[in-house]
Amino acid sequence: MKVLMINGSPHKEGCTNRALTEVAGALNQxxxxxxxxxxxxxxxxxxxxxxxxxxxxxxxxxxxxxxxILDKMEEADGLIVGSxxxxxxxxxxxxxxxxxxFFAGRDFAFKPGAAVASARRAGTTATLDALNKYFTIAQMxxxxxxxxxxxxxxxxxxxxxxxxGLQIMRVLGKNxxxxxxxxxxxKNAGISLPAxxxxxxxxxxx
Numbered sequence: 001m002k003v004l005m006i007n008g009s010p011h012k013e014g015c016t017n018r019a020l021t022e023v024a025g026a027l028n029q030x031x032x033x034x035x036x037x038x039x040x041x042x043x044x045x046x047x048x049x050x051x052x053x054x055x056x057x058x059x060x061x062x063x064x065x066x067x068x069i070l071d072k073m074e075e076a077d078g079l080i081v082g083s084x085x086x087x088x089x090x091x092x093x094x095x096x097x098x099x100x101x102f103f104a105g106r107d108f109a110f111k112p113g114a115a116v117a118s119a120r121r122a123g124t125t126a127t128l129d130a131l132n133k134y135f136t137i138a139q140m141x142x143x144x145x146x147x148x149x150x151x152x153x154x155x156x157x158x159x160x161x162x163x164x165g166l167q168i169m170r171v172l173g174k175n176x177x178x179x180x181x182x183x184x185x186x187k188n189a190g191i192s193l194p195a196x197x198x199x200x201x202x203x204x205x206x
Contacts, residue, residue, distance in 0.1 A: 001180050002033040004076040006069065008083035008094030010041035015118035016082040018156040022166050023080060023116065026173025032180060035072070037065055039097055046096040053104030066100045074107045077180055079140070080172075081131055082116040088123035089130055102134050110193050112179050113140040114172055117150045118159065124150035143179060145172040 005024065009016040017036070024034040045061045052060045059066045073079065081098070083090035102108065115131035117124040128148055135142050149172055151165030152158070159165065 001031075001077045001184065002035065002075065003027055003078040003080060003176065003180075004069070004072050005034055005036045005080045006082065006094070006097075007036055007038040008081060008091050008097070009118075010039075010091070010093070011084075012038045012040075013156060014084070015151060015153050015156055015159050016084050016116070018153075018159040019116050019118055019151045019165070019169050020080065020082045022169035023114075023173040023176075026170040027177050030174060030177035030181075032077075032173075032177045035076075037069060037072070039065055039093060044093045044096045045100075047099040047103055053100075057104060057106055059100045059104050061100070064097065066097055066104070069097075069101055070104060070107075073105060073111075076111065077183075078112040078114075078143075078176055079108070079135075080114045080116060080176070081134070082118070083127055083131060085117055085119035085123035085127050088126045090117075090127045095130075098131075098134050102138055105138065109139040109196075110183070111140055112143050112176055112183075113138075114143040114176060115149060116169070116172070117148075119150065119152060120154045120158075121152065124148065124152075141179060143172060143176045145169070145175060 005020050007017050027034050044064045083094050113135035115128050117127040145168045147168050152162050
């Protein structure tokens with residue numbers, strides 16, 4: 001089994017990466033493979049609602065990691081998204097990526113998801129709330145820890161001192177590994193995924 005991890009920080013080796021590394025270590029100990037994709041510091045195009053992804057399953061914009069992640073999600077069993085806190089919310093580039101990723105994604109349902117936030121001081125809970133909404137609209141079970149999934153520090157060295165935050169990351173990794181194994185056991189036991197209904201759209205236009 002494999003969990004895909006998105007580092008939504010422009011800093012490849014910063015606080016967000018340190019948090020994700022701790023989660024990955026716990027997953028690896030449980031026999032779960034991990035892969036981290038760093039979105040980098042280049043501009044990421046926002047969704048323009050062109051609707052082409054509904055026809056192709058891929059985004060029309062090719063100059064960033066969105067389609068690469070879509071390809072990898074076809075094989076991944078879970079997803080973890082990490083972000084620094086900018087003005088009490090996630091990085092804008094990450095939002096742009098996730099809007100397009102989840103709009104085009106067809107392989108997310110029933111795959112566990114988790115959000116991780118890193119901040120110098122505050123804004124983490126608002127960030128987690130915004131990121132978790134992507135999972136809940138895509139029928140993804142949301143994985144929790146023994147506290148909200150956050151670490152604190154101005155840089156990776158500071159995060160090393162956040163012993164509680166690092167423990168939260170380890171527990172998150174163990175909890176996701178447990179849920180993945182439960183889902184796999186259910187599949188092996190012949191338990192089918194929930195039957196899907198055709199989506200009903202209500203636009204409130206009278």
